[in-house]
Amino acid sequence: MATEENFLTIKDVSTAFKINGQYYDAISHINLTVHHDEILALVGESGCGKSTLATTIMGLHDPEETRISGVVDFEGTNLLQLDEDGYNQFRGAKIGMIFQDPLSALNPLKRVEDQIQEVLDYHTTLSTAAKHDRVMELLDQVGIVNPPLTARQYPHELSGGMRQRVIIAIAIACKPDLIIADEPTTALDVTIQAQILDVLRSIQAENHAGIILITHDLGVVAETADRVAVMYAGQIVESGSAEQIFNTPKHPYTRSLLRSMPQRNNESDDLYVIQGNVPSLRRLPTTGDRFASRIPWVPASEHEATPTMHEVAPGHEVRCTCYRNFTFPDEKGSDHV
Amino acid sequence: MWKTILRRMLIMIPEVIILSILVFLLAKAMPGDPFTGSINPKANPAQIAHLMKMNGLDGPWYSQYWNWVVHLFHGNLGNSYQYQEPVTRLIAGRATNTLWLALFTMLLTYAIALPMGVFAGRHEGKLPDTIIRFYTYVTYCIPFFVILVVGIWIFGYVLGWFPTTGSISITASGWLDTIGSRFYHILLPGIMGALFSTVNIVQYLRSEVIDAKHSDYVRTARSKGVPTKDIYRHHIFRNSLLPIAAFAGYSITGLLNGSIFTETIFSYPGMGLLFINSISFRDYTVITALVLIYGILNLLGTLLSDIILSLVDPRIRIQ
Numbered sequence: 136m137a138t139e140e141n142f143l144t145i146k147d148v149s150t151a152f153k154i155n156g157q158y159y160d161a162i163s164h165i166n167l168t169v170h171h172d173e174i175l176a177l178v179g180e181s182g183c184g185k186s187t188l189a190t191t192i193m194g195l196h197d198p199e200e201t202r203i204s205g206v207v208d209f210e211g212t213n214l215l216q217l218d219e220d221g222y223n224q225f226r227g228a229k230i231g232m233i234f235q236d237p238l239s240a241l242n243p244l245k246r247v248e249d250q251i252q253e254v255l256d257y258h259t260t261l262s263t264a265a266k267h268d269r270v271m272e273l274l275d276q277v278g279i280v281n282p283p284l285t286a287r288q289y290p291h292e293l294s295g296g297m298r299q300r301v302i303i304a305i306a307i308a309c310k311p312d313l314i315i316a317d318e319p320t321t322a323l324d325v326t327i328q329a330q331i332l333d334v335l336r337s338i339q340a341e342n343h344a345g346i347i348l349i350t351h352d353l354g355v356v357a358e359t360a361d362r363v364a365v366m367y368a369g370q371i372v373e374s375g376s377a378e379q380i381f382n383t384p385k386h387p388y389t390r391s392l393l394r395s396m397p398q399r400n401n402e403s404d405d406l407y408v409i410q411g412n413v414p415s416l417r418r419l420p421t422t423g424d425r426f427a428s429r430i431p432w433v434p435a436s437e438h439e440a441t442p443t444m445h446e447v448a449p450g451h452e453v454r455c456t457c458y459r460n461f462t463f464p465d466e467k468g469s470d471h472v
Numbered sequence: 473m474w475k476t477i478l479r480r481m482l483i484m485i486p487e488v489i490i491l492s493i494l495v496f497l498l499a500k501a502m503p504g505d506p507f508t509g510s511i512n513p514k515a516n517p518a519q520i521a522h523l524m525k526m527n528g529l530d531g532p533w534y535s536q537y538w539n540w541v542v543h544l545f546h547g548n549l550g551n552s553y554q555y556q557e558p559v560t561r562l563i564a565g566r567a568t569n570t571l572w573l574a575l576f577t578m579l580l581t582y583a584i585a586l587p588m589g590v591f592a593g594r595h596e597g598k599l600p601d602t603i604i605r606f607y608t609y610v611t612y613c614i615p616f617f618v619i620l621v622v623g624i625w626i627f628g629y630v631l632g633w634f635p636t637t638g639s640i641s642i643t644a645s646g647w648l649d650t651i652g653s654r655f656y657h658i659l660l661p662g663i664m665g666a667l668f669s670t671v672n673i674v675q676y677l678r679s680e681v682i683d684a685k686h687s688d689y690v691r692t693a694r695s696k697g698v699p700t701k702d703i704y705r706h707h708i709f710r711n712s713l714l715p716i717a718a719f720a721g722y723s724i725t726g727l728l729n730g731s732i733f734t735e736t737i738f739s740y741p742g743m744g745l746l747f748i749n750s751i752s753f754r755d756y757t758v759i760t761a762l763v764l765i766y767g768i769l770n771l772l773g774t775l776l777s778d779i780i781l782s783l784v785d786p787r788i789r790i791q
Binding site: 193195219220222223224225226227228230231232234236239240241242243244253254257258289291302305306 | 687688689691692693695696698699706707710711714784785786
């Protein structure tokens with residue numbers, strides 16, 4: 136079970152991108168913690184800032200095009216204060232990242248073994264033979280059937296699922312405390328998805344790592360996550376344990392997401408559709424609830440002027456007050472028909 | 473790997489045959505004949521016919537072609553009408569000059585273009601990148617021969633740093649002196665040629681580096697904690713070189729073709745200058761031989777490109 140030790144604390148982090156000379160917040164004032172031995176799922180639609188948060192933690196943004204503020208406290212070090220060399224001591228060694236698209240995330244001109252070994256080159260003092268053994272061990276750990284063969288191959292010779300396993304092997308090579316998995320299963324088909332999630336879980340159990348799992352697939356969240364943070368338009372709108380989010384969702388956005396999920400026992404053929412789109416960075420409302428435009432039937436008086444997080448149960452927080460009386464237009468007891 | 477090369481070489485055989493027929497016919501189709509201008513206009517037509525017969529120029533084209541091919545396989549490309557010496561000897565002498573010039577130009581081209589392209593791509597949008605891009609645009613806009621003429625005028629005539637004609641100074645004696653003098657003569661045409669042919673490579677490499685810089689595998693490398701300079705060395709540089717490598721074979725033939733301009737303007741006694749001269753003198757034997765050589769070099773260039781590409785890109789190798 137999760138220990139209560141926070142090794143990663145994200146405090147008030149905002150990341151702004153420069154567009155035509157002006158900065159626009161892609162994520163604003165994010166607060167999160169990650170413990171050892173837990174999977175924290177970051178959920179939300181495309182464009183709501185999940186990946187931006189991940190790349191902010193990894194320090195992968197071009198400093199000339201972005202402005203980042205806040206604190207990312209990783210085991211006592213504020214990562215955002217580090218220079219490039221300092222960051223490289225963490226990347227790959229203490230934080231591993233798994234990317235969304237296994238087809239393009241590997242260098243097409245390098246053999247699998249060289250790509251995995253590269254991490255070991257920079258963060259360990261192992262001998263060449265020991266590195267080779269470690270690569271074999273890693274490939275075996277991520278469920279590659281014939282490690283010596285795969286190690287000699289090039290990425291184009293592998294299937295999507297195998298490439299994703301290789302990427303996971305790279306991410307976990309130095310037994311990092313934190314693994315950020317950015318939509319690790321999105322590009323894979325469903326049977327492979329389950330296998331990859333199993334690999335992630337077993338690695339977490341072995342290494343006592345904390346995992347930030349970024350996904351828009353609530354099915355994946357339900358299967359794997361211990362805690363969930365729901366993001367909308369660059370803000371966290373609701374966070375809590377997986378049970379709290381799935382059993383007693385509060386925020387209208389969380390409830391809309393859950394409602395738009397296909398369910399077997401759903402009598403109606405129609406899925407719920409959230410009206411409108413996530414606003415683009417340049418059109419983000421500067422005040423008020425950012426989700427308000429997508430639930431137009433809720434009167435303005437229900438929203439806070441500057442929505443803040445409210446604790447509704449231990450560990451369960453919701454942004455804005457509009458959740459209190461929120462109902463969908465077609466629900467019983469709704470007066471907004 | 474060897475299969476790929478062997479198959480590519482087999483394809484070359486019909487290509488060379490078709491090329492040789494075309495070359496032969498094109499030379500025949502040119503107006504005039506080798507004796508135009510060299511004999512008395514009042515000469516007896518019977519005498520001219522006799523001359524044509526003596527030189528094997530009277531039969532139908534296919535018999536002439538056949539004779540030519542048979543001689544070709546005996547290493548005999550005929551005599552030059554203009555110089556009155558065997559074509560093979562004539563070309564062999566000129567080819568070494570062209571080869572040295574082309575080789576020097578190519579080495580210089582890559583020595584300038586590779587660092588320039590990577591540097592411009594790495595510092596995209598900064599001042600050095602802007603300067604390099606300005607240089608490439610300007611050079612690209614100006615016709616090659618204009619660059620050569622201006623170069624020869626400034627560095628050869630006004631400043632007098634370099635010789636403006638020939639491949640060797642007549643006073644050169646001793647092997648060291650000879651090599652030195654030859655090198656001194658290819659310096660200016662080589663540098664001018666290189667400055668021109670860097671443009672394409674710099675532009676290509678720059679955009680490839682910019683692409684690679686934002687690619688997913690570079691992001692993966694960064695998330696592994698690889699320092700920036702190693703990312704350039706191990707990931708970006710090699711991957712960006714792919715299209716350049718693919719063009720390397722062609723660029724060699726491009727240089728040989730470019731040598732026609734360079735040699736003519738610098739009066740450098742190579743194949744290019746010989747080519748231009750033999751066209752103006754209707755020196756059939758030399759023209760056909762040269763066009764054939766240029767054609768075969770082009771085919772070899774594409775072959776070379778394919779081989780280089782399959783060496784550097786594992787995705788292209790045939791298992």
